[in-house]
Amino acid sequence: MKYHTLLIPTLKDAPAEAELVSHKLLVRAGFVRKLSAGIYSFLPLGWRTLRKVEAIIRAEMDAAGAQEVLLPLTHPAEIWQQSGRWYQYGAELLRFKDRKGGDFCLAPTHEEAITTLVRDNVRSYRELPMNLYQIQFKFRDEPRPRGGLLRCREFIMKDAYSFDADAAGARRSYQAMYAAYTRMFTRMGFRFRVVQADTGNIGGDLSHEFQALADTGEDSMLACTACDWAANVEKADVPKAPDATPPTPAEALAKVHTPNVRTVDEVAAFLKVDATRVVKTLLLNADGKPVAAMVRGDHDLNLVKLNKLVGAKELDLAEAAMVEAVTHAPVGFAGPVGLGDNVPVYVDQWVASMSDFVIGANVGDHHYVHAALGRDFRATAVADLRVATTADPCPSCGAALKEYRGIELGHIFYLSTKYSKPMQANFLDADGKTIPIEMGCYGIGVSRILPSIIEQSSDERGIIWPIAIAPFEVVVMGLQSDVPEVVAAADALYEGLKARGLDVLYDDRDERAGVKFADNDLIGVPFQVVVGKKGLAEGKIELKRRATGEKELVPVEQAVEHVIRLVQEEHARFRP
């Protein structure tokens, strides 16, 4: 296509709110524009990239035997009430009323809609197994949309749902999707890692995430340095605490004056104890109600693990006003003693194994020393509540762990009968018995593929697209638009490459060479064919690889064949 006919509004400056390089570059290179918080328009380049991502996903889903469908975006409350999630979801589920006052929502996911479809249209074991997928918008009213396309409110997902007659079949379906995802992300050019994951709002009892490795990623993962084990820290189990019944300390609980001493490190230094002898009491807001959680001073609270006990729609650190209302003290001195019966206290197992420790006193500038669980305060529940760390051994083999950061590309879940049972999606087996269908679900954040790859692949000049999902495979630039030979040679190369089936952008603009170089490096098409007066005088064009900056001079008459060979080789690099 010709550059001058395309809407490619490149910018010198990124939007002020953009922190991630992918956010800056997608806007600067004219791929997307924000319409509202977490709501984006895809411009022609963004759309082309998205289509290539979708084509790879479709090819691998179809090859895995899945069938494409298209489910609605607006759902009647009824189906969400049948699954129970109408009541479990918080404000992320955008609810609205239609003109007749009926309750509806914008679909944040489609388990309910697909289960309804299959329940009403599948009868017999002979119709199973079945895997139905779609590429469709979702809407989740995120409290903090951010990162450009990385955390949107309106976004595109590929979601697939498998239906099997039994658990063994469901696991085969799960494995088939695991393999298909591995192929897709390989083809797209990702460096990624598959990790065990939490099942969150979706439910079920087996789940893996496909994580693009990136230091800027929101997710933290741990992986064993010796065996295959890897997990999202949200999910990673920690070892059992060493002592389930520690001795009660000889000394009684004692309040001490700790002026201006709030953080664990400050408390430890002031009282001259190790941070492992201090226990943090964190206050959380669970759908508007306060909840306390205690973890050792050197540990971090895992909100996902905590919420398995609390069961809140939304669980977050309490704001200062709630902390002060509950503790009757300034922030920084919260403790479990005297919190009142209406505040449940959840205690990490590693705290429960400690025998003599420091806690906040719920009084400004004071802490208690010689605290003991059971004697001085009670736990509503004791459980694994903390984040695993590289100080923990591998849960599988005991070797050391390493931490990675990542961006979630895909997530697969074995659901068993979590939806089919309440929604009565049953089938008749060979003996005529009615049995709930075994389900799995499999998501890919299609629109977030774009920023995810850029977080792995860019430089100071712009984006570096892997060839399979680049908006074009090659760009042809004529440097002097006022020199007829240059224009004629560039025209001929463009037409020649196009005729051979390549996806070619032709920068035919009447712009200075510097502008063309800068714009095309920003856009990130993998191969640049540069036609200039000087080179042409010697019968040559310049071929530049965007990723490495490598340049070579190629005789004009060999250029088409040479570019085709390079493009083919580049595609071959990403074949799974």
Add this chain to the structure above:
Amino acid sequence: MKYHTLLIPTLKDAPAEAELVSHKLLVRAGFVRKLSAGIYSFLPLGWRTLRKVEAIIRAEMDAAGAQEVLLPLTHPAEIWQQSGRWYQYGAELLRFKDRKGGDFCLAPTHEEAITTLVRDNVRSYRELPMNLYQIQFKFRDEPRPRGGLLRCREFIMKDAYSFDADAAGARRSYQAMYAAYTRMFTRMGFRFRVVQADTGNIGGDLSHEFQALADTGEDSMLACTACDWAANVEKADVPKAPDATPPTPAEALAKVHTPNVRTVDEVAAFLKVDATRVVKTLLLNADGKPVAAMVRGDHDLNLVKLNKLVGAKELDLAEAAMVEAVTHAPVGFAGPVGLGDNVPVYVDQWVASMSDFVIGANVGDHHYVHAALGRDFRATAVADLRVATTADPCPSCGAALKEYRGIELGHIFYLSTKYSKPMQANFLDADGKTIPIEMGCYGIGVSRILPSIIEQSSDERGIIWPIAIAPFEVVVMGLQSDVPEVVAAADALYEGLKARGLDVLYDDRDERAGVKFADNDLIGVPFQVVVGKKGLAEGKIELKRRATGEKELVPVEQAVEHVIRLVQEEHARFRP
């Protein structure tokens, strides 16, 4: 693809609510399922057909130089307030609040979103002309969703928007879309007609509809029997009334007793006058307020023309309670005398040219005779308010008109600066002057293409798809799934046709021949290759054309070539 792996839930019975054959067949053949009123899921066959429709649209839009983009579904109120439509739209615009209380809507159309994008990213005349399109969902909260996919609340549209530096350019862009639409609908296999159309909610001053001809269509069109003129009746002008200043009748207004006489025909018969001497007074509900409109007894009120004067968000016939509250009489006796100042009275120009006529008396069982406009009652406005009919002459050449019914497939509008002016979408011309961009917009109801073609193409056995948008080009059926030679021959034909690039369905189910014949006739794939024991014994397969039922026996070894030739010929029939 293999039939047994696909979700194709064919049904014997159509849903009770389905009246149109397309609605019945799309459900019975397993193409779609309803999730809620006007909200549908596309199953694998529906999705395949939709994708073929989309591919034709994309090919013709791209060939016309348009660029594909993808705009959001959820819009902030702000952009709709800038255009003013936030206040003009009725309940069809589904408004909602996000978690922060911000006002949003589900996009019923995208003029605001695209104008925002272009305003913020286009600066100079050098970037024009430009045509941006998308294939995207819309949501319109229709008061009466009906006809299956024909009138949905959630539906898929192709919408394009052209941007030009001047009116001449905008008209060229309009003509290019006119030509592209003509090609698309020809390729899809439609019998269609292009007619002048009203601009409705979208605005502008030039507009055409592409109407699929169908007796069941919601739209009524008039076309000249002599010249090219054709228009939607909503839009069709009627001739000027013969006498703008009729004489005042000698007799005074007189109330007469007309017991149980309500309709125009009853009144005319009772009073022994022609229906053309009776004037109907219709009461309408305009956003909750009453409005009266008068047309001659043998004419029909055109709501679209009336609303150009009223300017209501929603205008509909008043319910009985409103009629009775306004006229203080039972329904059937409404008239303009004594309606009160708060009820505007709009009078059709043909009524204004009458001099002595009958009207309702706003008293049960009574009418007035010898009524005169001006003397007995006043008009808020006199205008062309009635529907054109075949009794009117062609507005262009005066010849006779003929009526057609149709289903709107596409609608194109020249918008001029209706959106660019209020939203300040300007560009700098060659002299550095700031000028609002000239716009056009161009819609196609993508999902309603499916029922529209079925209204033109079906029989008592099921759907007859034109080949370009059929879910498959050919279906191969093996009749005896327990006879190894039959299965082997059918397998080989399926693989052979697939290898040659045909889009083949293979009915490999273990079902009776009768079930296979019925299901495949219902689904409507254009060519059926039937492999049976009897034919095979003579080395032949049967080839059936779904449209005509024509059958021929073909030697097995020639079957693949023969089918390929027929498929190619069939495609060629629809080439524009």
